[in-house]
Amino acid sequence: MTRQFLRHGWTAGLLAILALLFVFTKIIQPDFGTSGLDSLSRAMLPFAFATAAMAVVVIAGGIDLSVASMMAVAGVTAAVLMDGAGDGMTAVAVVIVLLVGLTMGAINGALIVITRVPDIVVTLAMLYVWEGVALLILNGPGGSATPWLRELIVGPFIVPWLPRSLVFLAVCLVAVWVPLKRSKLGLSIYAIGSNDLAAYRSGVSVGRTRIAAYAVCGLFAAIGGLTLTMSTGNGEPIPGPYLMASVAAVVLGGVVLGGGKGALLGPIIAVIILRLVRMDLTLLSVDPNVTTIVEGTIMVVVVMFGGVLAYRGRHK
Template identity: 35%
Template sequence: MTAISPPSTPRTPSATSASSAPPPPPRRRGWNSTGITRLRREGAIAPIAAFVVFFVVYVIINPELLTRFQLQTASNLVVPLALVALGQLVVVLVGGIDISIGAIMSLCNVVFATQLLTLPVPVAILLAVLVGLGCGLFNGFLVAYAGLPAIAVTLASAFIFGSLAREVLDRPGGGVTKEIYLATSGELLPFVPVALVWLAVIAVGLWLLLQRTALGRHIYGVGSNMESVRAAGINARLTKLLAFGLAGVLTSFGAMMLASSTVTGDPRSGDPYLLSSIAAVALAGAAFTGGRGSIIGTILAACTLGLIGNLLFFAGVNSYWQYVISALIIVAVVGLPVVWRKVAFRVKGIRS
């Protein structure tokens, strides 16, 4: 007798396809998934939404904002504040705060304006930038290497830098020319203010520095987790020093843009920008403990604050109310999370 072999199990198409089919291609993560997630993580969604809403309301109240003259005027108003706010943001990212940033702006402003009387424009620009860098490094050295609190150091240096500004120029003046005004505060093209172009160039450069270089990663790391940074062998002190220096450079850019748009140097020009820069950083959702902050959020928050003052002016309201609004923004941004945590804790206790 011949043995009958059992029938073989037929192969199913699914088994062969599962073993031989190539793996599915990796899912591409576009800007919608990475960009929005990053903006949400940096706290930039709220200031972007606030700017859009306020801009629409502003245009409804004052449609002339969209004219060439009003757009150029508004740009020259908000760009210096945006640049100084970016400087404040860099200090906040490492867990500090710069109370002297208004005085640094005043000093750079008068140095730039006065040096234009005797020196070529590039040399005057370089001197103003070096002054801002030197002021920032002075603060950074005392904070990073002497271990002093940033708020105490910058409060003391504010008096020093403010006094130096008055020594350089005791009253508004300087040698800012019409050509400098046109190159920094005029129009590149119709409806394209030059000030916005300069702001975009500086903002992109700062973004590349913070997002694409080791120094930028160290700045975020020092503010978010100091112990991990030290464990990784990163020089946290040097990072803080460079962050303060970078803030001084950004402030010098804002000071020169202000001097160019007003065609004069003023030893008290930076005084209004201290509270406004802190308010812009707070409105942008940055963490004052360090490690979180958005460049685009800070710029749009500064634009919102600047346009508030402009709107109050057209409404016939005293412009000093802008400072009240800035103070209320700081209190709200800092206080609301505390109130929210207390309310959530009480609700949780009642439910349990």
């Protein structure tokens, strides 16, 4: 019982904070309802996918600084392919974008494995490369998104209070993450994250697993870029502020930098919390710049607190 609680304690704590925040939102804005929930959930989508992408590689013991740039590449690819395309072509375009994401991630992973250069450095260099690729595909905002694809994330789903975008997020994450986590590959990803030498000696192919982890990261980044194009209706080659935000949410979500621990649920709840805090502060008509300070402070304080807890735990 206690072990179960400790194991899920962080996620449970996050959920409690989230619930408190929703109550708080309802108090300061009594008519906060379906439309507010809908816009919150739609604004959160790209952040959520960026965070999921980052979470997978962090669990595998790495980090990917090129997430935002890969999202930009996926976004412009989608926008260019869908420009003037029919409904059937759109489906093909989506598949192509996902494949592009997988390939970009796999290239990142393969470079890390082959060159044996630290992952931070490789993905830092690849950040420029993907940024350049995005600029080559589309030199400025342009392209368009097919209407039916855009409607996937607008409006409610079955019941009026459930935003369609939230369902979209849940379906995408579950469809990729649950089979992955149950598979041998998922176990290997956790294994190389906690101790790659031990994993190697237990027969895990470390290099191949690492490449696969980065490929999954690229896949999530591609979905993130796709949602970006879906919500704005065009492609934007300049990467958004998703890199820093995703690292923050991953750490807040209880994934340990260095690997081997955590899951996707915590980081996703952390994303919702961060977006909700931002929305609450806007509702309170606080200066948006103060919002940045508050976000940063939350992140730093939580991480410091977590650090002290972890340190105490080790030394007991």
